[in-house]
Amino acid sequence: MTDKQKASEAARERLRAVGLRPTRQRLALAKLLFAGPHRHVSAEQLHGEALRKKVRVSLATVYNTLHQFTEAGILRELVIDPGRSYFDTNVTHHHHFFFEGSTRLRDIPGEGVEVKRLPAAPEGTEVARVDVIIRLKDSPKRRKRSS
Amino acid sequence: MTDKQKASEAARERLRAVGLRPTRQRLALAKLLFAGPHRHVSAEQLHGEALRKKVRVSLATVYNTLHQFTEAGILRELVIDPGRSYFDTNVTHHHHFFFEGSTRLRDIPGEGVEVKRLPAAPEGTEVARVDVIIRLKDSPKRRKRSS
DNA sequence: CAACTAATTTAGAATTATTCTAAAAAATAT
DNA sequence: ATATTTTTTAGAATAATTCTAAATTAGTTG
Known part of the structure; x- marks a missing residue:
């Protein structure tokens, strides 16, 4: 079986x-x-x-599909950047680096951050998810002392 | 001095x-x-x-002002809900509970969560901020076993 | 397979949040 | 005051997303 066929099979099976x-x-x-x-x-x-x-696929269908996949648990929606959502194919436990001012996003493996002393969820609620976003900025190249 | 006057003074001084x-x-x-x-x-x-x-103030001015206050460090912008930004008057170190499906947001004091084993920022970058969002859902009232 | 029913896709309009523009108004400096 | 600079504003423009109703397609069923 070709790789293409394998990918098709896998996609079909996933759905x-x-x-x-x-x-x-x-x-x-x-x-x-x-x-x-x-x-x-x-x-x-x-x-x-x-x-x-x-x-050939419409933008509306892309939106529908992304949301369906998210509900189905095979995608995870990330709200990080004002004005647009990202969808992450990695739905295992992990967090994110976000490069401010850009559109770039990088996974941090789940074991790479530990959140301790989580407060209890308020009465009547439970924790759906914990998101940790490490927002990055360019570090100043300090060649010479600034004036 | 009345409370109103005090608030005006404080606002003026803040600006x-x-x-x-x-x-x-x-x-x-x-x-x-x-x-x-x-x-x-x-x-x-x-x-x-x-x-x-x-x-009397226009919506454009509200946007301008919120962004100016944010740049000035007296507000903090929160990106949590797809499609809208919130601004937090608490700029000290702390994190958030977010009630999914609603618009509600609650502070968790900075000491209430501890993020450990933060990975190093990638080459050329530094950490601007770490956001922790605890997303909550309603907990099912389990009166009787579900079918 | 043919006919049927239900689910899906789609184009385009509609909505929502936000930003932009250029002109008028207000704040500060001279 | 007058001049200069900053700010505000209405309204248009943009961007992401959702909605709508009609057309297409997938999954039955006889």
């Missing part, structure tokens, strides 16, 4: 596993998202990528 | 301290934000509140 019909669009998007290393994408990005690969 | 001209709009918004306990507001919320108190 089946979460109970989503394997439509042409969902299969194509699943392949873009899950064949290869983990990634962070915005809806616009994924849509552009699909079009470039000649996958 | 002076960060080098922003004490215009009518900025003074009014500073009073709304800083007279009283700490709070989390969106631009729309603050604008609505100002109008209700008969402070």
